[in-house]
Amino acid sequence: MAKKIVVLGAGTGGTIVSNNLRRHLPDEWEITVIDRDDKHVYQPGLLFVPFGLQKVGSLTRSRKRYILKGVNFVIDEIINIDTAKREVTTRNHTFSYDFLVISTGCRVLPEETDGMEEAWGKxxxxxxxxxxxxxxxxxxNEFDGGKLVMDIADVPFKCPVAPIEFVFLADWFLKKKGIRKKSEIELVTPLQGAFTKPKASAVLSEAAREKNVGMRTGFQLNTVNGKEKYIESVQGEKISFDTLVVVPTTFGDSVISDSGIDDGIGYVPTHHNTLQALKHERVYVVGDATNVPTSKAGSVAHYEADVVVFNIMAEIHGVKPEEIFDGHSTCFIVYSKGTSSLIDFNYKIEPLPGKFPAPHLGPFSLLRETKMNWKGKLGFEWLYWNVLLAGRHLGAPPTLVMAGKEVG
Ligand SMILES: Cc1cc2nc3c(=O)[nH]c(=O)nc-3n(C[C@H](O)[C@H](O)[C@H](O)COP(=O)(O)OP(=O)(O)OC[C@H]3O[C@@H](n4cnc5c(N)ncnc54)[C@H](O)[C@@H]3O)c2cc1C
Structure with missing residues (x-):
């Protein structure tokens, strides 16, 4: 009888897991990965699109091209997950599994905020x-000065540094256009600082102050009024805008909630360290679909994928899954066109200054704005398509390395 692993979602996490499993398991293991379409988007590049620094077309490639031969790639909408029967239903098929990996990511829902749909795109x-x-x-392109507000509607949301990068790039962009002096930029967030971790938050707040970017913290978005051009918080505080950019409310995919395996907002309750679904045997979760308390980021999906592959292989060999994952996350933070910072942290250890990935040598600098980090940010796209998605290893462990960090 065939031994079957089914992977739901062929984005960052699902593609890496599928390819990595194929590299390690013999042919008697059938690996199937399912996604609703054949368009893999390099999402970090979306940050650059509004500023004309990257084009949508160049960020989108065929998923099939990046899935190894020997992995069965199915294009279909997943509509139900039955963990009792160990079965997944799509519009056209039913798949049984011995192990399931959920990597269905998350989605933004502008319609969750009153008034947002009416204002959307206008x-x-x-x-x-x-x-x-x-x-x-x-x-x-048409913006000719005025108040640009970047608002985060709710937590959790994908890529917690992207809104900060957006306001920093907006500062660069409006200067380049020669209209910075007649423009105001404000970051509005439900968090208590620019980022979830206090030390990095302080560094980012200082950078925002130097760029004359305003910041309003603890603002829980309630309504958008497109006609009168203001947003209003749950507490009744109003902020006016000329152009509003938002990270809309973010939930996990509807198939997770429709199948009754979610935490109330579409994420799968997941063991923080083994990445097993808490209430379901032989089910693992990777990337944005988990509810683990670390960033929803591609780097995290990648580190988690390594842990999930390890634990599935351990289970196949009759060994208990190990509590390996530590919440490790690594993110570049663009400061302007030409410079970037970089953070590396986990559940317990905040971003620290130092060098990365080689201790003391780098070439990248942690928690500092450098030109080399910008080169790293740009070069990462090549690495993503050509090395990481294929499930190849760079030799680094999926957990945080303290060597090279400046403690104290
Ligand atoms: C603007 C922006 C900037 C970002 N910048 C960075 C960055 O600099 N660094 C970083 O590390 N991360 C960044 N990220 C985040 C990163 O892209 C995501 O965290 C990462 O892609 C998550 O991987 P995933 O596999 O969990 O989800 P995804 O890659 O989103 O894949 C989920 C897949 O599941 C499929 N799917 C879902 N539901 C179904 C269904 N019912 N049926 C069929 N298919 C389904 C989807 O089609 C999708 O392909 C950024 C994201 C954005 C939006």
Whole structure:
């Protein structure tokens, strides 16, 4: 009888897991990965689209091209997951499994905020998916001064540093256009600082102050009024805007909630360290679909994928899954066109200054703005398509390395 592993979602996490499993398991293991379409988007590049620094077309490639031969790639909508029967239903098929990996990511829902739909594409914009990023590019092209507000509607949201990068790049962009002096830029967030971790938050707040970017913290978005051009918080505080950019409310995919395996907002309750689904045997979760308390980021999906592959192989060999994952996350933070910072942290250890990835040598600098980090940010796209998606190893462990960090 065939031994079957089914992977749900062929984005960052699902592609790496599928390819990595194929590299390690013999042919008697059938590996199937399912996604609703054949368009893999390099999402970090979406940040650059509104500023004309990257084009949507160049960020989108065929998923099939990046899935190894020997992995069965199915294009279909997943509509139900039955963990009792160990079965997944799509519009056209039913798949049984011995192990299931859920990597269905998350989605933005502008319609969750009162007034947002009416303002969408006219007064309120986002760069979180390709069409919207292109619409925002056109809007920023026409922008002739005024107040640009970047608002985060709710937590959790994908790529916690992207809104900060957006306001920093907006500062660079408006200077380049020669209209910075007649423009105001404000970051509005439900968090208590620019980022979830206090030390990195302080560094980022200082950078925002130097760039004359305003910041409003603890603002829980309730409504958007496109006609009168203001946003209002749950507490009744109003902030006016000329152009509004938002990270809309973010939930996990509807198939997770429709199948009754979610935490109330579409994420799968997941063991923080083994990455097993808490209530379901032989089910693992990777990337944005988990509810683990670390960033929803591609780097995290990648580190988690390594742990999930290890633990599935351990289970196959009759060994208990290990509590390996530590919440490790690594993110470049663009400061302007030409410079970037970099953070590396986990559940317990905040971003620290130092060098990365080689201790003392780098070439990248942690928690500092450098030109080399910008080169790293740009070079990462090549690495993503050509090395990481294929499930190849760079030799680094998936957990945080303290060597090279400046403690104290
Ligand atoms: C603007 C922006 C900037 C970012 N910048 C960075 C960055 O600099 N660094 C970084 O590390 N991360 C960044 N990220 C985040 C990163 O892209 C994501 O965290 C990462 O892609 C998550 O991988 P995933 O596999 O969990 O989800 P995804 O890659 O989103 O894949 C999920 C897949 O599941 C499929 N799927 C979902 N539901 C179904 C269904 N019912 N049926 C069929 N298919 C389904 C989807 O089609 C999708 O392909 C950024 C994201 C954005 C939007």
């Amino acid at each position: 007064d309120a914009f986002t760069f979180y998916y390709p069409d919207a990023a292109e619409t925002l590019r056109q809007k920023l």
